[in-house]
Amino acid sequence: MSLLAAEGLVKEFGGLRAIDQLSVSIEEGELVGVMGPNGAGKSTFFNCVSGVIPPDDGTVTLEGTDVTSDSPESLAHRGLVRTFQDTRELETMTVRDNVRLAAPDQPGERTLPALLRSSSMREREETVRKRADELIEMFDLDHLADEYSSNLSGGQRKLLELARTLMLDPDVLLLDEPFAGVNPTLTREIADHIRNLNADGMTVVIIEHELETLTELVDRLIVLQQGRLLVEGEPEVVLEDERVIEAYLGGDSK
Amino acid sequence: MNVRDRLPSGHGDRALIAGVVCILVGALFALTPLRVQLPSAFYVFVEVGILFVIYGMLVLGLDLQYGHTGLVNFGHVVFFAVGAYATAMLSAQDSFAGIALAYPWPLGLVAGVIAAAILGAAVSLTSIRLRGDFLAIVTLATAEIFHSLFVNFEDIFGGNVGILGVPRPIAAVVSDGDTRLAATLLVLGGITLLTLAAVTRLTDAPYGRVLRAIRADELVTRSVGKSTITYKTQSFVYGAALAGLAGGLFALYNGAVAPGFFTIQVTVTVWIGMLLGGAANHRAVLAGLAIIMGLRLISRFALDVTPVSSDVFASMRLIVVGLILVAVIRYRPAGIWGDPQELGVDQ
Numbered sequence: 001m002s003l004l005a006a007e008g009l010v011k012e013f014g015g016l017r018a019i020d021q022l023s024v025s026i027e028e029g030e031l032v033g034v035m036g037p038n039g040a041g042k043s044t045f046f047n048c049v050s051g052v053i054p055p056d057d058g059t060v061t062l063e064g065t066d067v068t069s070d071s072p073e074s075l076a077h078r079g080l081v082r083t084f085q086d087t088r089e090l091e092t093m094t095v096r097d098n099v100r101l102a103a104p105d106q107p108g109e110r111t112l113p114a115l116l117r118s119s120s121m122r123e124r125e126e127t128v129r130k131r132a133d134e135l136i137e138m139f140d141l142d143h144l145a146d147e148y149s150s151n152l153s154g155g156q157r158k159l160l161e162l163a164r165t166l167m168l169d170p171d172v173l174l175l176d177e178p179f180a181g182v183n184p185t186l187t188r189e190i191a192d193h194i195r196n197l198n199a200d201g202m203t204v205v206i207i208e209h210e211l212e213t214l215t216e217l218v219d220r221l222i223v224l225q226q227g228r229l230l231v232e233g234e235p236e237v238v239l240e241d242e243r244v245i246e247a248y249l250g251g252d253s254k
Numbered sequence: 255m256n257v258r259d260r261l262p263s264g265h266g267d268r269a270l271i272a273g274v275v276c277i278l279v280g281a282l283f284a285l286t287p288l289r290v291q292l293p294s295a296f297y298v299f300v301e302v303g304i305l306f307v308i309y310g311m312l313v314l315g316l317d318l319q320y321g322h323t324g325l326v327n328f329g330h331v332v333f334f335a336v337g338a339y340a341t342a343m344l345s346a347q348d349s350f351a352g353i354a355l356a357y358p359w360p361l362g363l364v365a366g367v368i369a370a371a372i373l374g375a376a377v378s379l380t381s382i383r384l385r386g387d388f389l390a391i392v393t394l395a396t397a398e399i400f401h402s403l404f405v406n407f408e409d410i411f412g413g414n415v416g417i418l419g420v421p422r423p424i425a426a427v428v429s430d431g432d433t434r435l436a437a438t439l440l441v442l443g444g445i446t447l448l449t450l451a452a453v454t455r456l457t458d459a460p461y462g463r464v465l466r467a468i469r470a471d472e473l474v475t476r477s478v479g480k481s482t483i484t485y486k487t488q489s490f491v492y493g494a495a496l497a498g499l500a501g502g503l504f505a506l507y508n509g510a511v512a513p514g515f516f517t518i519q520v521t522v523t524v525w526i527g528m529l530l531g532g533a534a535n536h537r538a539v540l541a542g543l544a545i546i547m548g549l550r551l552i553s554r555f556a557l558d559v560t561p562v563s564s565d566v567f568a569s570m571r572l573i574v575v576g577l578i579l580v581a582v583i584r585y586r587p588a589g590i591w592g593d594p595q596e597l598g599v600d601q
Contacts, residue, residue: 050477052473052477071476071481072473072476072477073476073477073479073480073481073482076476076477076478076479077479081477081478081479082477084474084477088471088473088474089471089474090466090467090470090471090474090475091470091471091598092466092469092470092595092596092597092598093463093466093467093470093596097463097466097467100460100463101463101464101467101475101478101480102478102479103460104479106460108459108460108461109459109460109461109463109464109480110461111456111461111488111492113459114455114456114459114460114461114462115452115455115456115459117455117459121459121460125460128460148595148596150595150598151595164478165478167478168478168479
């Protein structure tokens with residue numbers, strides 16, 4: 001049984017089929033790349049799987065449970081977390097608060113414990129703060145911890161988004177273009193983080209245009225074209241595939 | 255850079271202690287033969303002060319909704335009015351017109367809070383899932399609907415006269431006028447301080463972090479596992495309930511309610527106070543409200559020394575308030591004490 005599976009997903013916007021009968025399955029512990037030309041339906045696929053947009057047809061299962069059209073928050077509770085293509089920081093909050101926010105099981109997020117300043121809230125907050133500080137340090141953001149995240153650069157925002165996501169300790173991580181607009185040094189750094197997370201057992205799915213980084217990072221590549229699955233397999237094999245060269249690289253084999 | 259690392263401890267408890275002290279001192283005046291004498295020039299300050307602490311509960315609730323959660327409520331007065339009417343109708347001994355059920359006033363007050371909370375829940379149920387501007391329109395419309403209900407259903411709400419004969423618990427135990435005013439200000443001020451303590455605790459806790467995250471980006475907040483609809487509804491209902499409490503207390507202080515007390519002017523005043531002081535900062539919104547109400551008070555005195563008619567003067571006052579608002583928005587768009595980065599406005 002796959003950890004995450006999409007069966008016959010369909011999503012239309014107006015008359016346009018963004019994804020069309022798309023079936024993809026991800027095994028536990030895999031590191032999978034999703035690529036395809038612009039408009040191939042990569043982000044729509046993520047949106048349907050992560051509950052941001054309900055699909056028109058098809059099913060999504062997570063650990064064998066049907067989670068089609070579940071809300072993003074309930075999917076997050078089930079261990080599936082995503083990032084966004086255009087990094088979405090909580091710009092009016094500090095880096096620290098961005099990361100701390102994502103902590104699950106904080107009783108202080110309910111009215112009564114908050115009003116009464118319950119000890120369970122304070123104890124949990126201690127752990128949350130420690131963990132958040134660890135993650136902030138891990139991503140080299142500690143010197144920016146008290147900055148509003150609107151002051152961060154594009155690359156730093158990508159790091160912050162990763163740190164925030166990891167606060168949830170997800171089983172499945174969906175990353176939408178984690179290297180877009182990031183300088184080469186930081187790209188390598190982010191790639192290393194992803195590799196480490198995967199080595200620790202996290203299942204990761206990445207949408208990316210940065211082919212070089214992607215192909216050396218992932219175990220398996222999925223290529224989408226016009227909302228359908230074009231080819232999937234090991235990166236080396238996929239990149240040599242005629243159809244991929246035709247569709248994605250426009251016949252121009254690098 | 256202004257960073258408030260909100261540790262859930264200590265902070266905000268001063269308001270709690272001050273509130274309890276105020277209520278106890280107020281009770282001391284009310285229940286013992288102890289008397290105060292106010293200079294007669296002071297009366298107007300105390301009366302405006304009482305209105306200020308009542309409006310203070312309104313602005314704290316509105317700021318929980320708008321400043322912290324980003325919910326736009328242009329009909330805040332309706333929750334104030336519903337709290338006041340529910341309290342009045344349940345506890346009034348006998349009214350000229352409208353319903354007067356003569357239940358004990360504490361029951362009326364509780365009912366006032368609950369009625370406002372229920373209306374808040376109903377409003378949020380209809381529109382909180384929609385985009386923000388819908389909530390603004392629905393709240394504005396709700397306020398107008400209720401205003402015309404109050405005016406037109408005389409048998410129920412007493413029409414333009416309103417509900418009379420509402421018990422005045424403090425006046426009932428203190429016959430002396432000066433002491434009554436002082437005790438009222440202390441008790442109501444104490445309740446406002448307790449409200450301040452409560453909202454501070456809420457927003458300093460991780461609870462407030464979720465609210466501010468919703469204000470910043472609801473989808474991101476959902477994608478890290480927070481049920482934003484629940485939080486938005488709660489925040490809206492709490493704000494409405496606080497307004498209901500303010501309304502109930504107002505009815506019990508004033509001894510009567512009428513539509514004239516609950517015009518859109520109330521909503522405008524608390525909004526201006528909040529924006530002037532700086533949204534998302536409890537003490538700032540109270541200070542902003544104090545400024546706007548203080549200006550109005552000062553202008554009362556100014557009327558006596560200016561050689562213009564009161565009509566002209568009223569227009570001039572509006573112009574001055576307008577100019578101040580324009581100046582604040584131009585030079586301090588986040589309000590006088592607001593944090594522009596936290597509110598996401600460019601200086």
